[in-house]
Amino acid sequence: MSISAPTRRVHVLAAPGDRHDEILTPAALDFIGRLAATFGERRQELLRERRRQVLRLASGSALDFPLVTSAVRDDPSWRVAPPAPGLTDRRVEITGPPDRRMAVNALNSGARVWMADLEDATAPTWDNVIGGQLTLLDAIERGIDFTTPEGKRYRLGDRLATIVVRPRGWHLDEAHLEFDGRPVPAALVDFGLYFFHCAQRQIDAGHGPYFYLPKLENRYEARLWNDIFRAAQDLLGIPRGTIRATVLIETITAAFEMEEILYELREHSSGLNAGRWDYLFSLIKTFGHRTDFLLPDRAKVTMAAPFLRAYTELLVRTCHKRGAHAIGGMAAQVPSKDPAAHEAALAKVRLDKEREAEDGFDGSWVAHPGLVPVCREVFDGVLGDRPHQLDRTRDEVDVTAAELLSVRRISGPPTPEGVRTNIAVALGYFAAWLRGQGAVALDGLMEDAATAEIARVQIWQWLRHRVIDRETVLRLLDDEVAALGAAYPWAPVDEVRALFERTALSGELPLFFTPDAYAAHLVRTTGARA
Numbered sequence: 045m046s047i048s049a050p051t052r053r054v055h056v057l058a059a060p061g062d063r064h065d066e067i068l069t070p071a072a073l074d075f076i077g078r079l080a081a082t083f084g085e086r087r088q089e090l091l092r093e094r095r096r097q098v099l100r101l102a103s104g105s106a107l108d109f110p111l112v113t114s115a116v117r118d119d120p121s122w123r124v125a126p127p128a129p130g131l132t133d134r135r136v137e138i139t140g141p142p143d144r145r146m147a148v149n150a151l152n153s154g155a156r157v158w159m160a161d162l163e164d165a166t167a168p169t170w171d172n173v174i175g176g177q178l179t180l181l182d183a184i185e186r187g188i189d190f191t192t193p194e195g196k197r198y199r200l201g202d203r204l205a206t207i208v209v210r211p212r213g214w215h216l217d218e219a220h221l222e223f224d225g226r227p228v229p230a231a232l233v234d235f236g237l238y239f240f241h242c243a244q245r246q247i248d249a250g251h252g253p254y255f256y257l258p259k260l261e262n263r264y265e266a267r268l269w270n271d272i273f274r275a276a277q278d279l280l281g282i283p284r285g286t287i288r289a290t291v292l293i294e295t296i297t298a299a300f301e302m303e304e305i306l307y308e309l310r311e312h313s314s315g316l317n318a319g320r321w322d323y324l325f326s327l328i329k330t331f332g333h334r335t336d337f338l339l340p341d342r343a344k345v346t347m348a349a350p351f352l353r354a355y356t357e358l359l360v361r362t363c364h365k366r367g368a369h370a371i372g373g374m375a376a377q378v379p380s381k382d383p384a385a386h387e388a389a390l391a392k393v394r395l396d397k398e399r400e401a402e403d404g405f406d407g408s409w410v411a412h413p414g415l416v417p418v419c420r421e422v423f424d425g426v427l428g429d430r431p432h433q434l435d436r437t438r439d440e441v442d443v444t445a446a447e448l449l450s451v452r453r454i455s456g457p458p459t460p461e462g463v464r465t466n467i468a469v470a471l472g473y474f475a476a477w478l479r480g481q482g483a484v485a486l487d488g489l490m491e492d493a494a495t496a497e498i499a500r501v502q503i504w505q506w507l508r509h510r511v512i513d514r515e516t517v518l519r520l521l522d523d524e525v526a527a528l529g530a531a532y533p534w535a536p537v538d539e540v541r542a543l544f545e546r547t548a549l550s551g552e553l554p555l556f557f558t559p560d561a562y563a564a565h566l567v568r569t570t571g572a573r574a
Contacts (some may be wrong), residue, residue: 294319341462
């Protein structure tokens, strides 16, 4: 693919910050400009197609495995690229935002992979966006060691996790960078800055530039990423196929195109991941107008639900059929200082990971270093000395479209406690997010934007179908806003309440809370409009 130099340049609209010049170099901005010039309009068209798909499904069109790509699914000959250095054994992966403390803890945790999350676990303030890039650069250069003002030392050990970076999704813009009069797609900013500065450094260190790709909805979005990977490698003189990408299957439409997504990325693919909360969020976002997709309390929607079992079993079968790793979902528990609570949390994690390992997953996610040993122990028990179980092809699995959509079997009205919990979690997360925190410990769980999304859309869905009344929600909202203000005096409670009302109580469902919250953050911190 030919990429000519753009006639316009990327403009930085934010004030300079400490060491920002190390990341926002003229050459790096020119690299992002080339990607934006070449792929920006395709990205816009794919976002328009998302909106058209929403309208088609809302008007009654059926969601099914695409007939037009049946030849891809039926062709037994193709496989994805072999595992890249550092990605052969992925039995434990830890996730978290790329701040310095988290980076050191994650890299030293004993996990095989650290998913450095520039997406759901990072509130996209400008300092976080560029600070995350600096953290990644320093970690690769082993210049990240530091000592806190209290005297606690953070030092990298000898055996470190492989770094895999998750950029933001296609739906988000980066308001602080402008190209041709428009914000630069946030995905291109996160990918482009990391790839430009760190790709060759990672190759020289014996690994490579590896990514997790979020929020994909179809094969065309995977094809766009593959073309971007080819172009980026060509621009920097890196051989094609050096990049590896694992796709999170966290939208209901992507679940019907798993093989097609692997096929489009096959020269760069390193597998698929099962993302629970975003998957449920997507289900409501897509079918929230239908009563047969009414979900009960979040706590009652476990991975044992038939439609989620169908989703995970199809994911394992699809990956292993094509030689790709299947990575399980998140264990979000935070270890407790209370012995009984701690043991209960570990028991839940163990049960969840045993199910995944027995189903054929090659590894799984944890959110806290304290969970690495139990996840590793479970997968060690199944894998032994083998790095994965790709040879377990699960040929007996045969999932239908109806099974992927069989939500009715667990549907039911929410409980008062379930309503209150969703309101409290959404408010607590919004308050932290507006303060610049993207990963927050709430009620013993490490939460990120996916939790806030499912919490607020469930409220919207329950109101829409009148299984709860608006007066009850407003009364609970009053209670929880007051409790938030009492517990966290720093919380901008009026702003948090307004954000909840706009994204959970409105007649039309905002597809994502993040753009709305980002606009509120910019107005509050800079006086600018997003």
